Amino acid sequence: MGSPEKNQNNGGFFATMTSGLSMFSSAMHRSVNGSIASSKERDGYWKMMQSYIGSDITSVVTLPVLIFEPMTMLQKMAELMEYSHLLDQADECEDPYMRLVYASSWAVSVYFAYQRTWKPFNPILGETYEMVNHDGITFISEQVSHHPPMSAGHAENEHFTYDVTSKLKTKFLGNSVDVYPVGRTRVTLKRDGVVLDLVPPPTKVNNLIFGRTWVDSPGEMVMTNLTTGDKVVLYFQPCGWFGANRYEVDGYVYNANEEPKILMTGKWSESMSYQPCDLDGEPLPGTELKEVWHIAATPPNDKFQYTYFAHKINSFDTAPKKLLSSDSRLRPDRWALEKGDLSKAGAAKSSLEEQQRAEKRTRESKGDQFVPKWFDQTDETTPTPWGELEVYRYNGKYIEHRNAIDTSDAIDTSDVQSIEFNPWQYGDLS
Template identity: 70%
Template structure:
């Protein structure tokens, strides 16, 4: 069964597909074959081609580490590296992808006000971080119940291909997402294509919204300072009324021109522009009523509708206060699921380890203690992935299939500009689970820090 996205017709996907033509060639400021490395592209977002060679010598790596990782990774050029475990641990942040899905809730007040377009843009501040979240283990979860009346649950519902599902709800809205990405590795850069499906239902009027975000390009993975750009169109469709928001994310040009800038319009069902929107996805967005030519109406002015939240200065992983909050065991709900991302030992070790902040500032993890921590994190990550493989073999030997706990696989196939997606829907069981805990006087507090991370489901299935 096709989703509502397919009803938008060829024009809808044509507008998205048109951005793909220029996506791979948007970064024209690169230098190829620099420093004797064939296939290497280095892009300085603040300069031009003459700055690329000097830029290649910068970044988070020491020279010997940079060279060794280049030798290791260059064989994957042209491949989809979504599921790779062998990526250098230094590029990771102490958060799983399931937690990153929850970061959008920092700006949930915008949905409470039904200002849906800026809400979707707000997540891009988190996406500018150049650290990679950990790939969730099959069956891993993340839950949040302590922010603005929102209950949020996410679960890793598939391992191959990696698919995550999430559900959030409060008195104003329902948010559902099935998240899947496809990547293409180019040696020193990575293109990320979002195959996910996002739905927001505004409870007051029953309005249903759907989103197609732009692709993302990660530049200078190994050589130079890593930075992220998302050139292309974001299309938000109101399936109830036929209204649409089309926003264009400007590609970064020479000497940073256009970087972070977003411009576009809110259109009615007749495709007439009614509101112009402009701003930067890492700062703020504003809107203004416009005429049918897209020009501001006389007597009106730009009004700021969203502003990025405050963040700690010089934070190691560029987290906002909210990102730290959702990562902390101190804010975990009662009877936290043992499968929760907060309990991952690799994530915790990376968060608490001494990675030498001064080393990062100089472009490398210089201290021996920092290297020890990274080696320890990699070892834990390897053991978790190996345990996942063993569980899969045992499950298949017994003829069992993995079944998500909080989400169900539907018959719906959602088309996107980059491929089709199997859709998972929230089954409501977590709401019942959390209500039973919160209403019980007999629930004992558990020491979360002593709780072992346990996303494994095979043993439970085998015993039934």
Template identity: 70%
Template sequence: MGTPQDKKPQGGGGFFASIASTLSNFGTAMQKSVNGLVGYEGLEVINPEGGTEDAEAEAQRGRWRQEDRDSYWKMMQKYIGADVTSLVTLPVVIFEPMSMLQKMAELMEYSYLMDSADKCEDPHMRMVYASTFFVANYYALQRAWKPFNPILGETYEMVNHGGITFLSEQVSHHPPISAAHAENDHFVYDITSKVKTKFLGNSIDIYPLGRTRVTLKKDGVSLELVPPPSKVNNLIFGRTWVDSPGELILTNLTTGDKVVLYFQPCGWFGAGRYEVDGYVYNAADEPKILMTGKWNETISYQLCDSEGEPQPGAELTQVWKVAESPVNDKYQYTYFAHKINSFDTAPKKLLESDSRLRPDRYALEKGDLSKSGSEKSRLEERQRAEKKIRESKGEKFIPKWFDAEEEMVPTPWGELELYRYNGKYDEYRASSSSGGRIEGENDIRSEEFNPWKYEELS
């Protein structure tokens, strides 16, 4: 893995804009197209490894049956170019047994990095640890399975990991918005998550409209993240895979320091895939530390001079390495992802609205696709029924653990309805004497998933 030492930074995004410019002529070759799909004009099957595999053989790879692909393509043609965030009901064959609220918690796997950022005395090394915390999350995001859309009012709780208490809640259904809050002795993490999509036929662009902020407790430093967009390739034909080309920017709102990391796009024969390069800048936009690596393997750093060149004698030092994962796991889950789905990370008294209790998720986890599909349809129908009751009463849905802000906040891809943690969960947990799980509690067979606000649901 090379370093960006031969590039001259131009303060903030200028350096990375120059990298993007050098790649512009390579853009048409950055994806391996497998053509020859009779009857599917305009579709591309993109092989991230390149190669010379027969086009039709490559197109048939993936988890779809031929009849499923044909019917899905006929249904989806009318949505090309549209934002399909909440327009389409998808079959469970493309799902993983996890809710989006649970997937939000996966970022906490490497929470020790944010702990290190809080403990760190050097302001620029602090940014190395904090930005690596967010880069490490992309290993989980490369999974091409789709998580379940949360039901309005659904929640997910996590304890027993790094001293963290994590809570997420689905605070809006149209548009879909999730909010989460996490805290331990070193940091407070808050996110309002919303995405905008653009369906392109056999791929989909995903733009993160959300806002993520972290407060480090020792010095009260506030950090804000702007992640790059993502692209899911081969939705219908071929092996589905995810790429996230673009800039990740982490800004210290307290001091003005920032990190700008460029995620390379996947090129011809997989060139550049997973690669990340960039700098930690001080408030004057001067590079202080270069960072380099692969978001699916390891990230390292090296002290640099004002021109971005490595300092004489400065060593390239590893700051993070991906944890070992189970071999040949069906859903490409890490050991931590399995913990998220288990009750080992659940509090003693679990909220009835918790994602673990979803019957469609649990059925898929057990391999029963038929039951998972029927349960998913049943939950969605109950959600529609509750909406009708709420509208008939002239009532508005109010989240339990997060409060809506009055003003919209800007993001690079549009405005966002911001939700803030209201602290009521802390009060609830204190009153219920929370703690780790007790053997025999939280049995999926004895508890019913219940995010509903009304009792008169049919």
């Protein structure tokens, strides 16, 4: 398979740790202080990487901060809300098939934003991210498990609720890695109570060690209306030689009898369009292809290839009053990296990781189990194409917490940036 066009950014949809490995390989040629590493040191790095071949490397590789972007995976979960107006339209739509056109276009829309080169920070156990001031949405995500790494998220406005439990599974293949999204995503449209289930395609990160890193997500994305049995199946075309077919997405909306009703086509890097079709999947006479989603303008020459919405997510403009001290924005390593201080960011990252290990020791010495605040682990284990998933459910406590704060007049919001980052269950980690 050839590489994609040279002028495209790198990165990947579910790249919790894979998107930076190519940069890690270049870093292998330098020591920590920036000097050229010896051949013995390089050989040691190569042996380390080779020992991971065939393994799930989601949380076993410690990577240098120079390959990171100033954002965590909890914040990246919120990026799916950029084009949330499509879910609003799905909720308002009376046509059950057009409802799936809007909702599946929303699911495709995030792929453009997730093709960035940089690796997000892995969240600390108990870390959270809150977002307000975007289309009336209240968003909360929380790191609910450290081994295996798992996150849960909930978003809500007047039109929909969005709930996700995310656990990644990877397979390192030497110069590439396969990433399997072992997760469950559910969207409930409030007007009719329709529940939509999303299964995204797997991702393959190519040229990790040699060549220019690029990401492909070949395979099917399936969104099913669990209420009616209707579904949409979109096929993400694999990238061919010289970038042929890269970004292309094609498929159909089917009724419960698996008869095609609407064809969909486009590129996840640009736009999606739809057209009514006959039972053979051919466009109906007298109809035309209509665009349903188009990417928004992006900042030119952005250092981290951020969209305008990514900057919005990362800013305190989207933070609510009395931000939780466990919020990702407050992480000292993320904050230092955003300010361009790599040395401080690296030291802060190491300190946070050591504090996380210290809290684990404290918890185990007390015989305690970690309990998330905003999500409850259920007894449900759901099958996915890549393994079983323990399901976490939003417990409703966050909206009660937020309502109490928003209706209070005694909240000091003068300097939210001065809040000390603290996701810890135990205060004294000395």
